[in-house]
Amino acid sequence: MNYHHLHYFWVVATEGGMARAAERLGVAVQTVSAQVHQLERALGVSLFKPEGRGLTLTEAGQVALAQAQQIFQLGAQLPEAVRAAAQAPTLRLAVGLADGLPKLLVHQVLSPVLGVSNLRLQCFEDNPDDLLAALALHRLDLVLADRPPAANPNLRLYTHRLGGSGMGWYAAPELHAKAASDFPRSMAGVPVLLPTAHAAVRTPLDRWFQRLDLRPQVVGEFQDSALLKTFGASGLGVFPAVDAVHEHVVQRYGVLRVGAIEGVEEQVWAIGTEKRVQHPLVAKLLAGTGPKTAS
Template sequence: MAAPINYRHLYYFWVVAKEGGMARAAARLDMAVQTVSAQVRALEQSLGYALFRPAGRGMALTEAGVAAMAQADQIFQLGEQLPALVREAATGQGLRLAVGMSDGLPKLVVRHLLQPVVDETGVRLLCHEDEFDRLLGDLALHRLDAVLSDRAAPPNPNLRLYSHPLGEAPLAWFAPAALAKKCTKDFPACLADMPVLLPTGHAAVRPRLDQWFERQGLRPHVAGEFEDSALLATFGRSGMGAFPASRWSREELLADKGLRLLGDTPELVEHFYLISAERRIQHPLLQKLLAPTGSASAARRGS
């Protein structure tokens, strides 16, 4: 059985790697350079591998050092979160839920998906929007409790991630009232006679939209493409063009007197997932998000 890691030695190594040298690390730690160097050497001896190599006038991580740094980063970043988590628990500030949102996910849908926890009292909800792959990395490092996305986590033997279906919603098409009034054709043929706004390839539904246009024999004039679905709807409301939106967004969009519903496309469906770093969800708020779908027991592994 291997000897347990000395976390003080690991911390000194981490600071040296972060600062890029022994002298800068010693200054940050307010210690002698020789002391810091001795602590790093002790870690190297316990692991059996060199973690640094000379690089010009400075030093660089070896391959073993890169692997050690990845683990140290995770360990000490989690440690930095500890005081806030303890304070929240001790002061009764309620449960904290950090959720990543894929940048291709419609914002009105996000609100719908998160409504079960928003209705809870004492919840502190932290929402982060980023690219899908970056969010999965943060989830694997436990910087996030879950990721909401319009696609399941791809197979990856290095990331133990699990995709839990949250539901699905068909798309409908909306248009500014002025454009809708000018159209003389029925839906969906009318889309050929007006500018159209579409999500970019960041959205999982974009390829299905392109295929749908082909099946309908339509060659739309694409006036704009947007990564942010809320921005897409904003430009659509301003009169720029017709646009697709989830059924879960219908009520809010139809409340805008300047918009008209062109038609439904039940064959065009968006799928939504909650991605976690564990198969059995332990966080009570995540359990609440999954409860309506019963998907916690039907998690599909994304690796």
Template sequence: MLNYRHLYYFWVATKEGGIARAAERLDMAVQTVSTQIRELERALGHALFKPAGRSVELTAAGAAAVRLAEQIFQLGEQLPLAVREAAQSQGVRLSVGISDGLPKAAVRHILEPATETPGLHLVCVEDEFDDLLADLALHRLDVVLADRPAPANPNLKVYSHPVGDAALEWYAPAGLAAAADIGFPACLERMPLLLPTRHAAVRARIEDWFERRGLRPQVAGEFEDSALLAIFGESGMGAFPATEWSHDELTGHRALTLVGRCTEVVEHFYAISAERRVQHPLVQKVLAGRRTDVGNGLSA
């Protein structure tokens, strides 16, 4: 078993810029700190420091060790707060990572079974997909929602569960939609279009649909964030696609017009967990709430 006290002395030495300064911070003898770090090196089977003039510097193995040590002790610093919050909370906490650009209506729809839980404390964090998977593997998150499954990676033990499929629909301000009266989808050639960037998994499916339909779109803008895309569409910049789960918000709150339904293009959604057999009761609710009726905007 790794001796975390030895690892801590090594980490402090890297933060302080040397063993002597680490010993001063730890209020220990230099020889003691040096001995403990050598014990760590023996346990790991590699030297972590190498001479550099009158001082020392990290080896390649040492640099790799300090990156992981940084994560370990950052988590350690969070432990007292997490325990205190858990002890004081009367409800159930659910920490959800949301892949950047994921439609907010889809997030709300997927999490709906969990949000009905009394005393729920929901924490949603939006970030890059790869960064969220790293946080999930370190158990900083309970689940990650994304528009793609986690890539195969033997060093990253995470598991993807399909939780929804939603067909796309096209929306535009009433004035813009009225100007294109030749039927859907041909009318899309008469309007400027706003699209998700190629960062979104659905972008390739949209372009494939354009090609199969023989459409030559006039792309006026590309957006990673679906909410920002809708705002610019509402302003009159162009027609844009959104999942059918967004219909009520777009036609009601934003007063946009439905131009046409595109059941041939479906956006897929996944809940990614750090366990093959999910233990968190609220993540279990999310997975149990999945359905298969794509026509109704629900799926498994």
């Protein structure tokens, strides 16, 4: 289809006739008529039909006009959109988030780039294996996970520890007194909420109980850390949270800190592919943290 012919048709339809369209376009009526007839031949339908001394749109012509309106409205917006893009280019950062990571900790880890002008941050949550597959296909710029990936000879990856945080037990006010009394031995006598085994921190939490010779009353296990906190805030059980976001957890969920989980730390690892030219925002995130390890 020739869009030049479509434009002539659109002008005829909006002006209400060939003569007015010719006057607006500054061409002869015969030229306008010829252009419209060429479009009709290309589409295989009649777009106009005689009505009195003028023309009216056929049903096919009405459909064509509706489509043409959208096309030329978008065309009118094109110069402004292009100029805006040239003046303020978007800096896209696509990050994959392992589903076991606490969201508040992720926000804190990403904070060095959140103030970058023209940032377009895209976050995708999934299991680590699927995220690494997307990373290998260059659909993601970076993956954040709670552990380094297993060695894979088919993938040239690097891992970089972005940070970590100690953890503490938290409880709703109605459970806090019982949990805080004679802590940590009291943890054997209160209901407990834990992350599921998919989270790297679950094993250290289990070992914490074993080390203290405590048998927890686990009443709930959650894959999503925000959901775990929500149920904990409702009073279902005492739950773990990272110290790095202590103030936020207390204020947002209305809970109290019971005590520290000595020897347990939630870690955040950045995983990327080895590239000759690194994404500038990825480089900004990695700057100032520990050395990266290739695999």
